[in-house]
Amino acid sequence: MPPSPDITQWPALTLRGLTLSPPLLIAPMAGFTHSAFRRLLAEFGGYGALFTEMLAAKPLLVEHFASSPFVRRRPEEGAVIYQLLAPESDRLPEIVARLRQVEPAGLDLNCGCPAPDARLVGGGAHLCRDAERLRRVLSTLRAEFAGPFTVKIRLGFRADAGWEERFLANLRLYEECGVDAVTLHPRFAEERLKRPVLWKRWAWAAAHTRLPVIANGDITGPETLAAHPDAFRGVAGIMMGRQAIVQPWRCAYWNQPAWRPADPAAVWDRLRAYIEDDFSPAKAFLRLRDFTFWYARNFRFGHTLHAAAQHAPDLPTLRTRALAFLQTAPAWDKQPSFSGL
Ligand SMILES: Cc1cc2nc3c(=O)[nH]c(=O)nc-3n(C[C@H](O)[C@H](O)[C@H](O)COP(=O)(O)O)c2cc1C
Structure with missing residues (x-):
């Protein structure tokens, strides 16, 4: 078996x-x-x-x-x-x-x-x-x-x-x-x-x-x-x-591949706070920007988030732009792709 x-x-x-x-x-x-x-x-x-x-x-x-x-x-x-x-x-x-x-x-x-x-x-x-x-x-x-x-x-x-x-x-x-x-x-x-x-x-x-x-x-x-x-x-x-x-929730919801958090902005912002606890502002920005490229894969129009993150000059701008995207109930992709990651 x-x-x-x-x-x-x-x-x-x-x-x-x-x-x-x-x-x-x-x-x-x-x-x-x-x-x-x-x-x-x-x-x-x-x-x-x-x-x-x-x-x-x-x-x-x-x-x-x-x-x-x-x-x-x-x-x-x-x-x-x-x-x-x-x-x-x-x-x-x-x-x-x-x-x-x-x-x-x-x-x-x-x-x-x-x-x-x-x-x-x-x-x-x-x-x-x-x-x-x-x-x-x-x-x-x-x-x-x-x-x-x-x-x-x-x-x-x-x-x-x-x-x-x-x-x-x-x-x-x-x-x-x-x-x-x-x-x-x-x-x-x-x-x-x-x-x-x-x-x-x-x-x-x-x-x-x-x-x-x-x-x-x-x-x-x-x-x-x-x-x-x-x-x-x-x-x-x-x-x-x-x-x-x-999808940081993937292990917890192993048997429910379609599970998604009700508030994807809150997940992003919690990680932002944790990263700011540990890294200098310049390094926190880079760590969060990299994460945002990946997190963007979850959404049908994630390229918008990706582009907004890529051009953000600093962490406060990145945060404003990411939350502006994530707080508008963006449509989820069924199976985010890894290609290029
Ligand atoms: C951004 C990134 C960083 C990685 N860093 C390490 C590492 O530090 N040590 C390691 O053994 N493998 C590293 N890997 C390889 C992963 O541990 C894993 O073997 C690989 O991503 C394949 O698994 P996956 O298809 O589940 O991603 C890294 C992979 C990626 C994408």
Whole structure:
């Protein structure tokens, strides 16, 4: 039997004492999954755990956690898994010791990011191309952190000859190094977010490892699971990314894809207030403008909101324009598109 499209019926996923129920996670997304956004997600709920965005490991040695919008964690956020971009093992013991201040529910190693920041330091997807360095980083994190330790991976760097063998060898490395679960985003790093995910690869990976496999990529809700029932065989959890930015309520209303908040302006304005709590005015403006581009996808005439946000010179203007659009009961799109996001 393929798993039910209703994630709330899936067995809980327990990783070293952390129970994810439902086994539904919000993906790490740079620029979006800061504490202010996690506060908004928490008000809706419905997820088993949230992720920080990828945090470059070395700056954590000096960062002031209580005032960092990315590292700080409020109790209402629930379980927050901290994702590290860690290309080297040398300072990891100190970094993990310091991170204990924020009591991470888990640690995750970014093994899939193809972005220039990751390339520059040899982390993310680039780390996975160097088995010895990867082993050192994994073993050090495992030795230093007693809680749940996961990795977020892609299929490889590119789909060249031998990629399957290399992928399976890395899976064995994760097992040997004491990783507790893998989240698989089944694209190649070079593809970034282009092309559909390779649907068959979650079940394939799950059949080749004893580790729980969490499926991530192009999942919008139960309709995705219903459309690809075989893709989720053997999968232990689901991770949702872009859909949760466009619709922060999506996890809470998993079984009601048509649910929409009665007051979309209030949702936007709550996030605005939370972002202003955490960021300087200039940075708050940028964070909110980026969110507004995505939130605009919800509406049939969202391009109007998008354009108004794009040309706003500052946060007060952005707010006036966004609320002017959102307070007029704009028509909702049935299924917001991700294209270009
Ligand atoms: C704006 C943005 C930022 C992202 N930042 C990260 C990140 O910091 N760490 C990471 O592992 N993946 C990152 N990703 C990838 C997502 O976690 C996820 O794997 C990808 O969006 C596919 O899932 P989705 O189709 O549900 O969005 C990012 C994706 C986007 C769109």
